[in-house]
Amino acid sequence: MTRLPEGATVLAASAHDPHQIVRYGPHAVSTQFHPEFTAPIARSLIRHREAVLQAEGIDAQRLHDEVQESPQGAAILTRFVSAFSDPGCPRPLIPCREQHLPAATPAGHFACQIGHLCNAQRVDRLRR
Structure with a gap:
């Protein structure tokens, strides 16, 4: 934007x-x-965009090497979505670590178990 x-x-x-x-x-x-990104997903994305990052003057190898797992990401995303969801929603937000797409896919997966977000957009599944 x-x-x-x-x-x-x-x-x-x-x-x-x-x-x-x-x-x-x-x-x-x-x-x-993207608080839903795990360290492997972030590293995959960096590798996928290495040429673009280099063209922007970013050391892609250094960036790749400095990626760390952030278990706080799931908690941040859960609190964020909960803040904008209906408190009466019958389905809690449950972090999901299942892989529905190949590991090389540079995207995150967090809430595959969310059936819907009350007072927001209804979804069957949120996938990367």
Whole structure:
């Protein structure tokens, strides 16, 4: 996002992106970060985008070597989604570590067990 849409509110920003978290309405929020990414997924993504990162002046090998597992990611994502979900939702958010796509796929998987997000978008499964 290069320009904030009318009526949207920035909830978080960083030196790299002035729109890290944006609220569009009571049940519409977007993020630019990926707390669902595990260390292997992050490393795979870095390898997949190595040429792009190098072209941007980023040392992809150093970035790859410095990736660490962050078990806090699942807790952050759970709290974030819960903050924008209906408190009366009958299904809790359950972190899922199953792999539904090949390990080389550079994307995250967190909530395959969520059947729906009350007062938000209904989904059968959230996949990477």
